[in-house]
Amino acid sequence: MADYPQSLQAKLIRFGIYAVLVLMALWYLAPLYVMLSTSFKTLDEIRAGNLLSLPGTFSLDAWSAAWSSACTGVECGGMKRYFANSLTMMIPAVLISTLVGAFNGYILSMWRFKGSDMFFMALLIGTFLPFQVVILPMAQVLGWLELENSTGRLVLVHVIYGLQFTTLFFRNYYVTVPGELVKAARIDGAGFFRIFFKILLPISVPTIMVCLIWQTTQIWNDYLFGVVFSSGEGQPMTVALNNLVNTSTGVKQYNVDMAAAIIAALPTLLVYMVGGKYFVRGLTAGAVKG
Amino acid sequence: MGALSIRNVKKSFGNTHILKGIDLEIEKGQFLILVGPSGCGKSTLLNMIAGLDDITSGEIAIGDRVVNKLSPKDRDIAMVFQSYALYPNMTVRKNIAFGLDIRKVPKPEQEEIIARVAKTLQIEHLLDRKPLQLSGGQRQRVAMGRALARNPTLFLFDEPLSNLDAKLRVEMRSEIKLLHQRLGTTIVYVTHDQIEAMTLGDRIAVMKDGEVRQFGSPQQIYDAPADLYVAGFIGSPSMNFIPVQLREEDGHAVVDLDNGRAVQAVKLSPISDSQRAFVGKQVVLGIRPEQLTDPESAHSERGNLQTLQATVAITEPTGPDTLVTVTFNGIKTVARCHPRAAGAPGQQVELTLDPTKALLFDPVSEKRLA
Numbered sequence: 001m002a003d004y005p006q007s008l009q010a011k012l013i014r015f016g017i018y019a020v021l022v023l024m025a026l027w028y029l030a031p032l033y034v035m036l037s038t039s040f041k042t043l044d045e046i047r048a049g050n051l052l053s054l055p056g057t058f059s060l061d062a063w064s065a066a067w068s069s070a071c072t073g074v075e076c077g078g079m080k081r082y083f084a085n086s087l088t089m090m091i092p093a094v095l096i097s098t099l100v101g102a103f104n105g106y107i108l109s110m111w112r113f114k115g116s117d118m119f120f121m122a123l124l125i126g127t128f129l130p131f132q133v134v135i136l137p138m139a140q141v142l143g144w145l146e147l148e149n150s151t152g153r154l155v156l157v158h159v160i161y162g163l164q165f166t167t168l169f170f171r172n173y174y175v176t177v178p179g180e181l182v183k184a185a186r187i188d189g190a191g192f193f194r195i196f197f198k199i200l201l202p203i204s205v206p207t208i209m210v211c212l213i214w215q216t217t218q219i220w221n222d223y224l225f226g227v228v229f230s231s232g233e234g235q236p237m238t239v240a241l242n243n244l245v246n247t248s249t250g251v252k253q254y255n256v257d258m259a260a261a262i263i264a265a266l267p268t269l270l271v272y273m274v275g276g277k278y279f280v281r282g283l284t285a286g287a288v289k290g
Numbered sequence: 291m292g293a294l295s296i297r298n299v300k301k302s303f304g305n306t307h308i309l310k311g312i313d314l315e316i317e318k319g320q321f322l323i324l325v326g327p328s329g330c331g332k333s334t335l336l337n338m339i340a341g342l343d344d345i346t347s348g349e350i351a352i353g354d355r356v357v358n359k360l361s362p363k364d365r366d367i368a369m370v371f372q373s374y375a376l377y378p379n380m381t382v383r384k385n386i387a388f389g390l391d392i393r394k395v396p397k398p399e400q401e402e403i404i405a406r407v408a409k410t411l412q413i414e415h416l417l418d419r420k421p422l423q424l425s426g427g428q429r430q431r432v433a434m435g436r437a438l439a440r441n442p443t444l445f446l447f448d449e450p451l452s453n454l455d456a457k458l459r460v461e462m463r464s465e466i467k468l469l470h471q472r473l474g475t476t477i478v479y480v481t482h483d484q485i486e487a488m489t490l491g492d493r494i495a496v497m498k499d500g501e502v503r504q505f506g507s508p509q510q511i512y513d514a515p516a517d518l519y520v521a522g523f524i525g526s527p528s529m530n531f532i533p534v535q536l537r538e539e540d541g542h543a544v545v546d547l548d549n550g551r552a553v554q555a556v557k558l559s560p561i562s563d564s565q566r567a568f569v570g571k572q573v574v575l576g577i578r579p580e581q582l583t584d585p586e587s588a589h590s591e592r593g594n595l596q597t598l599q600a601t602v603a604i605t606e607p608t609g610p611d612t613l614v615t616v617t618f619n620g621i622k623t624v625a626r627c628h629p630r631a632a633g634a635p636g637q638q639v640e641l642t643l644d645p646t647k648a649l650l651f652d653p654v655s656e657k658r659l660a
Contacts, residue, residue, distance in 0.1 A: 180448075183342050184375035188389035188436075189363035198388075202379035 039063060039259040046254050062255035066263060070256050072243035079260050081233065082240035087267075089151045089236055090219045093158040098211040100159070101166020102204060106196050108167070109174035110182045120171060126164035131224045134161065142229065150234025157229055158219045165218075166211045173207040174200065209278030216271045237264050293318040293476040294339070294444060299348030301334055301500075308334050310500040311348070316493055319474045325487040326497035326523075332480045333448060335497075339478060340446050341365050352444055363392075368437035369446040372453060374429040376421035382432050383417040386439045393440075407435045410469075427458045434469075447479040451486065463489060484524045488512065496520045513647075518656040521576050521649065527613060529649075530582070530623040532575045536568050536650065543650065545575055547618040549600045556596045558645040565650055565659045573659065576649035579613065579624045584631035588642040596643040600625075602633045614639065 006014075038046060039062050040055040068078035107113075108120050138157055147153050177200065185195045201208075226236040235243075241264050245257050272279075292315040301309040309331045316322045324332040337343040339350055341362035350357055357365045368389075376385050383404060390400045408414040411431045421429055430450060437445055450466075451459045467490055470477055481487055487494050488508045495505045496519075504516040515521035521529045534545035543558040543565050561569075588595055600616035600623075607613075612632035614625045616639070625641050633639040650659040 178373045178375060180371040180373050180375035181377065183337075183340075183362075184369065184371060184436075185377070185388075186342065187340060187362045187367065187369050188440075189392040190388070194392070199377050199379065 035258045035262055039255050039262060041255055043251065043253060043255060059255075062253070063259045063263075065253070066244075066256045066259035070244055070253070070260065071247060072240050073247060075233075079237065079240060079244070079263055082235055082237045083263065085151060085234060085240075086220060086237035089154045089158070090216060090267075093155045093162070093219050094212060094215040096155070097159045097162035097166050097215055098208060101163055101211060102170045102201060102208070103196065104163065104167040105170025105172075105174050106200055108171045109177075110179065110195075110200075111192070120167075123164045123167055127168060131161075131222075135224070135228055139228070150230035150232075153229045154225060154236065157225050158215075158222070161225070162215050162218060165214060169207055169211055169214070170204065173204060177203070206278055209275050213271055213275045213279050217268050220268050292316050293320065293353060294322070294478065295349075295351040296335070296339070297349040297351070299335070299338065299350060300346045301331070301338065301343065302346045308500050309338075312502055314495055314502065314505060316476065316478075318476055320492045321470055321477045321479065321490055323487040323491035323494045324478065324480045324497060325482065325484060325494060328482060330497040331500040332482075332497050336446055336448055336478060336480045339444075340367055340369055365444075366442050367444045367446055368440045368442040369448065370433045370437050370450045372449040374421070374433040374453075376429055376432055376436075378421050381418050381420055382413065382424075382435075385421070385432060386436050389436065389440050403439050407438045410438065411435045426454050427462065430454060430462055434466075438473075443476065445475050445477045447477065449481055450479075451481075451483075466490065485526065488524065496523060514658070514660075515576075515649070516658060518574065518576075518651050521651070521658070525578055527579050527624050527626075530577045530579065530621070531651070532577070532618050532621050532623060533572060533653070534575045534619060536565065536571060536573045538566065538569045545573075547598060548620075549598070550617055551601070552599070554598055556598070556643060556645065556648075557594070558648050558650075562660060568650070568652065568659060572653055574651040574653050576651055576658075577623070577643065578647065579626040581644045581647040582623065582625040582641055584625075584627040585640055585642050586631050587628045588644070594645055596645050598641045598643055600639055600641055602635050602637050602639055604635060605632045607632070616641070
C-alpha cells in the first residue's frame with residue numbers, strides 16, 4: 001500500500017476510527033478474557049476479588065476438574081460424559097438432517113410433483129415455529145414411539161426440527177442448477193439415485209458446508225430440547241453445564257464453571273474457524289455455470 | 291418405416307394444448323429441423339421424442355419401435371442441450387464416459403471410444419479439464435462428443451448453438467453439417483433461427499402454436515411456403531406482403547401496384563383455379579426481396595420480367611447487396627439491388643420483378659393460393 005501524504009485532520013479521523021474499533025473489540029472480548037483468566041485461577045485468587053487481573057499462578061486444576069471430576073447434582077464425573085453425549089447426538093443428527101435435506105431439496109427442485117410447491121411452503125412454515133411450540137406434541141410422539149434412549153430421542157428430534165432448514169438450503173441451491181443437467185443424465189442412463197449421488201451432491205459442497213455449520217451450531221447449542229427430552233446420564237453438554245453451574249451445595253467454584261463453559265463452546269468455535277469461509281460462500285452461492 | 295415417426299402426437303396440460311396433433315416422418319440419415327418462435331412447442335416435442343416429457347396422446351416410433359412408454363435411456367438416443375449440460379464435477383473424459391459406464395461398456399472399449407470421439411471433434415487436449423475451464427465453443431464440442439460416444443440411432447439437438455457468439459455459431463453450424471454428412475446419422479434439431487434451419491436441414495418442420503404449419507425440404511419451404519406465417523418466418527430479410535386486388539387478363543393473374551405517383555399493372559403467372567376464385571377480391575402479393583431487383587442484377591434468361599418504377603425511401607448497404615426500401619400500395623417493400631444500382635433516398639429507380647416467383651395469399655385464411 002502506498003503511503004499518501006495525509007493532512008493532520010485526516011490522520012486524526014483515521015486514529016479516531018481505529019480507537020473506536022479497538023475499544024469495541026475489547027468490549028466484546030472482555031467476557032471471554034474474564035472466562036479464560038478465571039478458569040486458570042485458583043479459588044483463593046478468585047475470592048481476592050479482582051475480576052480483570054491476570055492469574056497469579058497458572059493452574060490447570062479447574063480444567064481437569066471440569067473435564068473429569070466436577071459434580072453435577074449428585075454425580076461427580078465431570079463434563080466428559082456429557083461432552084461425549086453431545087457428540088454422539090450431534091454427529092448423526094447433523095449428518096442425517098443434511099443428507100435428508102439434500103435429498104428433499106433434490107426432489108423439490110428436480111422432480112417436482114403435483115403439490116410439491118405446497119409441500120415446500122408447509123416446510124417453510126416449519127422454519128418459523130419456535131422450539132416451545134414443538135415440545136408438547138413431540139413429547140407425545142416420542143411417547144408413542146416408545147423411544148427410551150436419551151441420545152436416540154434427541155437425534156430424532158433434531159433431525160426433524162432441522163429438516164426444514166436443510167431442505168430450504170438445498171432446494172434453493174438446486175433451483176439454480178440447470179435442469180438440463182438432470183435431463184442429460186437421464187438420457188445417459190442415470191437413475192434417480194445415481195443423478196443425486198454422482199452429479200448433484202458433488203457440486204453441492206458449499207451448501208453442504210452451510211448445513212453442517214448451521215446444524216452443528218443449532219444442535220450443539222440446544223438446551224431446551226436437551227433438558228426436556230433427555231434424562232440423567234443421557235443429558236447433553238448444555239444441560240450438564242447448567243446443572244454444574246447451578247449446583248447449590250458446597251463452595252461455588254467459579255474457575256471450574258468457566259472452564260466447563262469454555263469446553264462447551266469449543267466445538268462450535270472450531271466449526272466456525274474451519275468452515276467459516278464456506279458458510280459465507282455457500283450462503284451467497286449463485287448459479288453454477290457449465 | 292422411417293427412422294422417426296411421429297403420429298398425431300398431442301400434449302396438453304389440463305386445458306392448455308401445447309401440441310395439437312403433430313405428424314412427422316423422416317428416413318434414416320435425414321436431418322430434421324423443428325423451427326419456430328419460442329413457445330411454439332418445438333422443444334416440448336423434442337423432449338417427448340427424448341422421453342423427458344410424457345405424451346398425452348399419439349405415438350412416437352424410433353425405427354420400428356414405438357417408444358411412448360420407454361424411458362430415455364432405453365430409446366437409443368443422445369441429446370445435446372442449449373446449456374451444454376456438462377457435469378461440472380467431472381473432467382471431459384469422465385463426462386464422455388459417464389453414459390458408457392452406466393451401460394457397462396468395458397474400460398478398454400471406453401478408452402477407444404473416447405479417443406475416437408476426441409479425435410473427431412479435436413478435443414484431445416481437453417480431456418483432463420473440467421467444464422469450467424473450457425470456452426463456450428469447447429463446451430459445445432464436448433457436449434457433442436458425449437452424444438457421439440454413445441453412437442445412438444437418433445441424435446437430438448436442442449438449440450445447441452444459441453449460447454455461442456455469431457462467428458462461432460457459423461463455424462459450429464458447418465461442423466455439425468459436416469459431421470452429419472460424414473457419420474450419416476439421423477438428427478432432430480430444434481432451433482428458432484431460420485438460417486440454421488435452412489442451412490442444416492434435409493427436412494424442415496415450421497411450427498407455430500403447437501402445430502406444424504409446413505413440413506418439407508428447405509427449398510420447398512422457401513419457394514412455396516404454405517401460408518403467410520411460413521413465408522414471413524423463413525428468409526431474411528423477410529418476404530414483402532403487399533395488399534393488391536386480383537384481376538385476370540389473357541389467362542394471367544394481374545395486380546396493380548401504386549408507387550405513389552402512378553399505378554402500374556403487373557402481369558404474373560397464368561392464373562390457377564384457386565386464384566381465379568379471388569378475381570376482383572383483395573389478396574396478398576408475396577415477393578421476396580431478391581426477386582425484386584435492379585434490371586442489371588435480374589436473371590436475364592427469364593422472359594417476361596416486369597419492370598416497375600419506384601421512389602427510394604431508405605438504402606441499407608449489406609456489402610454484396612444493398613437493400614432498397616420503396617413503397618407499393620402504401621406498404622414498405624424491400625428490394626435487393628446491386629450496390630451500384632441502389633440509388634439514393636428520394637430518387638426514382640427502376641426495379642424488375644420475376645413474376646414466376648411472386649406468390650398470392652388469401653388474406654383471410656392466410657393460405658397460399660397455389
